[in-house]
Amino acid sequence: SNAKFFKVKFKKGEGWVSKDFLEKVAPAVVNPQNNTNQPTQSAQNTSTTASGTEDMYRVTTDNLRVREKADPKSKVIGYLPESENVAVIDSTNTSYFKIKVTNGEGYVSKEFLARVSAVKKVAAPTVAPSVPKMSQDNSKIIFLVVVAVLLITILFFIFKYAKGNKIFISVVTLIVLVTGYFCYITFLKEKTISGQFATTEDVQYQSFDFKSKDLVTVNDIYTGSSFSSKYVIEGDMIKLYDQQNTILLLIRDDNTLIGEGFTRGVFTKK
Structure with missing residues (x-):
């Protein structure tokens, strides 16, 4: 009804703007049935975009705090140096962006990030634990x-x-x-070993249970769990792998094994 100003509605409320800077467009037709399915489709599209790409941002200040949650009072879990590039995996929050760094994820203030580019996510390769192989010595x-x-x-x-x-x-x-x-x-003659060998020392691996000629069950007290691994015997040395770590055990006699490296300790047969 006003000759110079139109009343408009926007995200944070209502207000008045000069009609000289407004242009009328055709009103959008809303289909109730399509509108019902729209959130689901939108969520699916958002999910696809989130899983397909990540936005790269550069840190514009030194010692930028990385917080555990999107809250200024949340615990600080790390700091980022100036000019560090980080991948933003969630930018829906108005104040904080969720980022992925080398050792995990966290939240930083978006005011100190400048967008660099969007990068395609590359699926992390599946690393299968290696099985030790016995070297051929003629x-x-x-x-x-x-x-x-x-x-x-x-x-x-x-x-x-x-x-x-x-x-x-x-x-x-x-x-x-x-x-x-x-x-x-x-x-x-190929050496064989069997039975359970254990130690009372304060070491990560407390016992080795050799169940067959190439399979051993290891008790890991640091993780509170056990795992099975293939092993080989080369001379007087037993070799087995815990993911990327190599465990070495020296055969002193039929009843005693000596741990080498970080497995250091004396393991006696029960």
Whole structure:
């Protein structure tokens, strides 16, 4: 009804504006049925956009506080240096943006962020725990072959040139057989281990339960859980993996294992 001003409605309330700067457009037709489904479709589109892209922002101040929640009184969980680039994963809050940093997520004031660009999210690769592999070492086999040829040669000459001395032949033959057996169990025979080995020391891994020739169950007191892992024996050393960590155990004897590295400790068989 006013000749110069129109009353308008906007997000925060109502007010008056000069009609000289307004242009009439056709009113939007609202379809009730489509309007009912619109929030769902919009939410789906928002979800797709959120999962498909992230907005990159640059920090414009030094020591920008990263808070646990979108609240100025929330706990500060970290700081960001000036010119640091961060990925904004939620910008719906009017004062705080949810960001993703190297060690997690948090909220920062949007006043100290300047948009750089939108980047495409790349799905994180699935890292499968590695299974230790036994390295192929042929030096022991070659050594045993050489020893076997040498012992056979000795026996050949003993039987050929000492036919009359049966006692000497018997003693030498026994020595040759014992030497051959000792070389076999030392260099060629595959070592096996079984049973549960535990320690009373204050270390992360409290026990190792060897259930089969290549599977062990480890008790981790730091996480309060147990996990199973494949293992291999190379010489006197047992190797197994906990995700990206390599656990090394030295076989002292049938009843004692010595932990190496961060697994340091003495584990005795129960």
